[in-house]
Amino acid sequence: MQLIFNESQDYEGSGLMGFDSSFLDEIVDRRNTNSIKWDRITCPEEGLPILPMWVADMDFRVAEPILSAMQAAVEHGVFGYAGIPDEAWRAVSAWTRTRYGWYVPTEWFSYTAGVITGLNIAVQTFTRPGEKIVIQPPVYPPFHSSVFENGRNLVYNNLVRDDDGVYRMDLVDLAAQIDADTRMLVLCSPHNPVGRCWSRRELENLADLCIERNLLVFSDEIHADLLLDGRTHCPFSSLDEKIAQRTITGIAPSKTFNIAGLKASVIITPNARLQHAFDAAQRKTFGLYDANTFAVVGMQAAYQHGAQWLDSVLEYLAANRNYAVDFIRTNLPGVRVTPPEATFLLWLDFSSTGLTHDEVSEKLQREARVLLNDGRRFGVNGEGFFRLNFGCPSKTLRSGLKRIAEAFSR
Numbered sequence: 001m002q003l004i005f006n007e008s009q010d011y012e013g014s015g016l017m018g019f020d021s022s023f024l025d026e027i028v029d030r031r032n033t034n035s036i037k038w039d040r041i042t043c044p045e046e047g048l049p050i051l052p053m054w055v056a057d058m059d060f061r062v063a064e065p066i067l068s069a070m071q072a073a074v075e076h077g078v079f080g081y082a083g084i085p086d087e088a089w090r091a092v093s094a095w096t097r098t099r100y101g102w103y104v105p106t107e108w109f110s111y112t113a114g115v116i117t118g119l120n121i122a123v124q125t126f127t128r129p130g131e132k133i134v135i136q137p138p139v140y141p142p143f144h145s146s147v148f149e150n151g152r153n154l155v156y157n158n159l160v161r162d163d164d165g166v167y168r169m170d171l172v173d174l175a176a177q178i179d180a181d182t183r184m185l186v187l188c189s190p191h192n193p194v195g196r197c198w199s200r201r202e203l204e205n206l207a208d209l210c211i212e213r214n215l216l217v218f219s220d221e222i223h224a225d226l227l228l229d230g231r232t233h234c235p236f237s238s239l240d241e242k243i244a245q246r247t248i249t250g251i252a253p254s255k256t257f258n259i260a261g262l263k264a265s266v267i268i269t270p271n272a273r274l275q276h277a278f279d280a281a282q283r284k285t286f287g288l289y290d291a292n293t294f295a296v297v298g299m300q301a302a303y304q305h306g307a308q309w310l311d312s313v314l315e316y317l318a319a320n321r322n323y324a325v326d327f328i329r330t331n332l333p334g335v336r337v338t339p340p341e342a343t344f345l346l347w348l349d350f351s352s353t354g355l356t357h358d359e360v361s362e363k364l365q366r367e368a369r370v371l372l373n374d375g376r377r378f379g380v381n382g383e384g385f386f387r388l389n390f391g392c393p394s395k396t397l398r399s400g401l402k403r404i405a406e407a408f409s410r
């Protein structure tokens with residue numbers, strides 16, 4: 001077991017003293033950069049600009065230490081097959097310990113190209129066709145497809161929204177739905193799109209049920225670093241040894257540091273047998289042996305030197321969220337919004353506008369000329385909802401919200 005790490009070398013702490021965060025207001029032109037968010041858009045009327053507030057990446061320039069590490073790699077000029085150095089794993093371990101209070105020995109890490117890649121590998125490795133996998137909608141669309149496209153059956157343990165608009169897990173429903181064919185639960189923590197940062201108590205109750213009913217858990221914690229208002233993340237696997245032994249966790253620097261295009265993600269598996277099976281499947285079934293040169297360099301620099309950048313982003317995101325929630329409550333009376341505890345995503349309920357889902361969609365795209373994610377893709381309980389990404393300069397956010405308010409006032 002590799003337990004040693006030197007924190008001063010492997011992790012550069014946070015604190016914003018003297019840190020210049022003016023880059024957050026800079027509007028970076030992302031058009032014509034192969035960006036899915038900005039370039040892969042079908043406009044309802046060609047030629048008219050539409051503001052993308054959909055796909056979950058942010059419009060902020062990446063932290064300087066990541067850019068310089070990548071520039072140094074470019075300058076080197078040779079891009080042969082790349083592995084992950086111990087130093088990079090120690091940086092990830094220092095990060096989970098410092099940010100979430102979770103000590104992860106470097107042996108538990110596996111590298112993969114994406115958390116959703118990891119989820120698909122886990123589904124194929126740990127369940128059989130026809131078996132059941134639980135998800136908790138409304139939830140990130142690839143959770144649905146990673147189950148049904150692999151020939152497994154979906155069990156919907158829908159989240160329940162209380163009168164204050166806060167979503168909670170329904171464990172009574174979950175217990176009733178688990179049967180002998182139910183093998184796995186896919187947890188989203190923090191939750192996209194509802195923005196919940198699940199409390200320790202909520203996670204413990206879920207863990208008890210998973211242990212009692214013998215479920216494996218794939219815990220997608222890709223948004224773990226995007227907790228707002230000083231909250232701290234509670235990794236599901238860190239709750240206790242029993243749950244750790246049946247949990248496979250996915251984290252990544254991608255959302256955190258806005259480097260999703262690098263395709264670097266980390267799978268954490270304390271159970272050596274499960275980890276072995278996961279790694280073997282990744283190699284043998286999927287032929288994924290090594291890493292992308294720039295992904296490795298970017299990931300290591302991010303976890304080692306990205307903390308200050310992230311802390312300034314989190315402050316900015318909280319201010320954006322507050323502005324957006326106030327604005328919507330004041331100017332869009334038919335739209336319900338609950339401030340998210342985490343992520344840079346707002347889950348907007350348009351069902352009291354008096355318009356159908358399709359009419360809202362039309363209005364957003366044709367009149368407001370903004371592109372949000374369609375809530376239906378997150379599950380049947382996403383009807384009437386649209387997801388807005390506020391990970392952008394405040395000027396962009398204000399302009400998008402103004403356009404929506406004007407369209408809905410007509």
Ligand SMILES: Cc1ncc(COP(=O)(O)O)c(C=O)c1O
Nearest residue numbers: 056114115116117140192222265
């Ligand atoms: C909950 C969740 N999981 C996974 C992903 C995508 O992760 P990756 O690009 O690492 O596959 C996203 C992206 O929005 C997400 O919100």
